[in-house]
Amino acid sequence: MKAAIRSATGGRDFPFYNGEPLRISLPGWLIVLATAAGGFAGLMIAPTLAPGRLGGWLGIAFFVALPLLGLRVAAGKYWTAIFHRPTARDIWIGLAFAPCTLLVSGIVALGMMRLELTAANPVVAMMHQLQGADLALSIAATAPQLLGEELITIIPFLALLTLLTARCGLSRRVAIIGAWIGSALLFGALHLPTYQWHLGQVLLIIGTARLVLTVPYLITKNIWSSTIAHITNDWLIFAVVLILPKLG
Numbered sequence: 001m002k003a004a005i006r007s008a009t010g011g012r013d014f015p016f017y018n019g020e021p022l023r024i025s026l027p028g029w030l031i032v033l034a035t036a037a038g039g040f041a042g043l044m045i046a047p048t049l050a051p052g053r054l055g056g057w058l059g060i061a062f063f064v065a066l067p068l069l070g071l072r073v074a075a076g077k078y079w080t081a082i083f084h085r086p087t088a089r090d091i092w093i094g095l096a097f098a099p100c101t102l103l104v105s106g107i108v109a110l111g112m113m114r115l116e117l118t119a120a121n122p123v124v125a126m127m128h129q130l131q132g133a134d135l136a137l138s139i140a141a142t143a144p145q146l147l148g149e150e151l152i153t154i155i156p157f158l159a160l161l162t163l164l165t166a167r168c169g170l171s172r173r174v175a176i177i178g179a180w181i182g183s184a185l186l187f188g189a190l191h192l193p194t195y196q197w198h199l200g201q202v203l204l205i206i207g208t209a210r211l212v213l214t215v216p217y218l219i220t221k222n223i224w225s226s227t228i229a230h231i232t233n234d235w236l237i238f239a240v241v242l243i244l245p246k247l248g
Contacts, residue, residue, distance in 0.1 A: 012221035015081035017162040017175075028074035029159045035070030036152050039063045040190060043148065056141060063148035067155055082154055084222040094216045094228030101233045105209035139238055146230045152190070153214060154223050157183040180218065184210040209233075 016024045024032070042062025047055035071079040084090070130138055157179045164175035188207035195201050213233065217226040 012084065014158060014161060014176075014221055015078070016075065016158055017165050021078040021081055022075060023166070024074045024162065029162065032067065032070035032074045032155055033159060035073075036067040036155050039066035039148060040152055042066060043145070044193075053137065060141060060145045060148065064144055064151065067148070067151040071155070082158070082223045084220075084224065086222065086224045086228075090216075090220045090222045090225040091228060093219055094225040095232055097212060097216050097229040098232035098236060101209050101212040101229065102236060104212050105205055108208050109205050135242075139235065142234060142238075143231050146234060147227050149187070150217075150223050150227045150230060153183050153187050153210065154217055154226070156186055157214065157217075176218065180211065180214055184208075184214065 013020065015021060039062050043059040046059030046062060049055060050058055068079065071082070075081065126138070160179035160182045161175050164170045164178050165172060168175075170178065184207045185203060187210040188202040191202045191206045192199070195206075213226055213230050215226075216229045217223060219225070
């Protein structure tokens with residue numbers, strides 16, 4: 001997907017907040033945010049309604065499709081404005097920020113572990129129980145799911161950016177910082193059920209990781225770049241978790 005969103009300097013710019021390629025209205029943003037919330041609910045609920053892998057894939061489909069449907073309703077033909085055809089620069093920036101995310105979140109996690117304020121990730125435990133094709137399919141399923149996670153981060157980021165510039169009158173730079181932090185806190189909060197409602201863990205470890213993962217989007221204005229960073233980061237974690245016990 002490609003969108004020709006350009007800033008005054010000729011480079012890409014964030015879409016929608018400044019009326020390019022159009023300004024999404026407040027009701028439009030409410031629709032987009034509601035469908036994003038619906039997608040997240042679908043991800044959580046579908047596995048309880050359909051057996052086995054079918055429920056998981058249905059949940060992922062809702063997770064990705066509903067936010068995009070909301071964008072289509074609110075932005076019309078410009079719903080693809082968050083996507084650009086990935087360039088080599090987009091890809092290497094995404095890849096470069098994966099180890100950065102691991103390093104930063106790892107440092108924060110070590111401090112939290114010393115305070116015994118962390119809970120185990122159930123996905124890791126589940127992967128230890130899988131073998132062969134089941135393991136490969138489970139890991140493969142995380143790729144579209146992580147695209148969904150990017151959508152429920154970048155969409156609120158753009159909504160907050162629009163609110164802070166158009167409604168609150170903040171400068172572009174201040175609004176970007178506010179939207180960056182706000183969307184990271186929201187992303188962390190969505191992980192509360194996964195981590196047994198450990199508020200400190202989701203806001204500090206997950207929230208910090210999210211701040212780093214969003215930087216590729218801030219640099220490239222391309223959601224594919226932050227998606228590459230997110231997939232690479234999580235797959236590196238899976239590799240470490242699965243390989244280390246065998247080395248011991």
